[in-house]
Amino acid sequence: MGSLAEWNTFPARTGGPVSVLDRIVAILDAVKASEGSLSVTDLAQQTGLPKSTVSRLVAELAAQRYLERTQEGVTLGMRLFELGARASLPRRLIGAAAPVIRQLREMTGERVGLWVHQGTDMVSVAAVAGRLPMLPTRAGMRTPALTTASGKAYLAFCSDPGVVDRVSASLADADADHFRDELLHVRSAVVATDMEDSYPGILAVASPVLSGDRVVVGAISVAGPSGGMDPDRIAPLVRAAGTNVTRRLTAAA
Template sequence: MTSPTEWNTAPDPTASPVSVLDRIIAILEAVRESDGPATITDIAARVGLPKSTTSRLVADLADQRYLARVGGGAGVELGLRLFELGARASRPRRLLAAAAPVIRRLREATGERVGLWVQQGTDMVSIAALPGRLPMLPTSAGMHSPALTTASGKAYLAFCADQRVVDRVTASLVDDDARHFRDELAQVRSSTLATDLEVSYPGILAVASPVFGSGRSVVGAISIAGPSGGMDPDRIAPIVRAAGTSVSRRVAAA
């Protein structure tokens, strides 16, 4: 299994950026390509903008920590916030690399659809999927499924330390439904297993286990999905739990 390909396209150096986003990206690229701290004059010349416009945008970027002032404020370099965002963007790639052999073994052992998921907003997003015996189940990376109902979503939410994420996902639940969901998450925490029986897809049973990173912080979930009438959850459960444990160990060691 290979990681998703990334495409990098360079901006046309002869064209002046028009939109605010274009201008910001051009400024960041100019700073990145500069040998040492970049001055306002250098940046304005590189991106083809007036110095007054460049100065204002650079100040805004510095306030938001995308740029950092150096040399007594005479120049700027890339700020820490970009490195923070870059570190977060690399997590799915590290997770995929660590999980790839486990996913293959799980598919070979069960013959069912295997998925690797990360949380995004109120959804779980597939970063890897291997097909099983049910052709109607999507297997493309990038597929979104609701975290509220899916096994992978419940496996993630049960261990999510950010209550704001849980609150957003469960915002539509009221009274008995909310209490039932909290009880279900408590059961997931106890067993490190979550199930979805014909809620997300009719006739489909899914079983998922959380994947943890360093410090036991949850970073995703691994799942198996197959026909509800032909997949034994008692047999599948320990296999999925063992796969989640194996991926977690590999992520922590990476």
């Protein structure tokens, strides 16, 4: 470990954040502006705070899930979402998707969910129950992007290869290659399937949702019993739902 002088490399700038709350807000704002992960060193540079102060506050914020640690540094954590501090895009996404979700539930009778990406997971922002009571519908539920239909639908259209690399980092080389091949197929079909990979007895089908500038912002999915739901029948319905949410989101922009 370096000396204290090395640890506090970056002196506070004149007029920088003074109170604890100001410092926390400065750190959260810097992470948000990065649209990815930031290291403690980068945060110290961008906020003008001592590195030791940033490290301590980041540890406390991560422990409370306001920040989330990654291999590259830290990103915004899910507690901000869970406490209702939602960005405008998720709110607009939910508004655009609400009637589509209801219609898809009426057409399929199964659980319909709307998901956004966070770290290596997909996070539920809206859902309606289907005929399987064991499938939760609460907002804030996390599922692995690596195996779920919603995760694969999102990743297949994600333009950042680093995101795919992080999600598939646990896979052996051959499995990682197979996963990327599967994402190519999903991108071609505009629909992804999870046949009991995430949960025994559960089949899920998902399609991406894009913004007006064709950036993937989430995924819509249908999940039900693997023995009682036909993926070939469900797939075009989910694909059409994803397209419909995309159009409604674009029109609302």
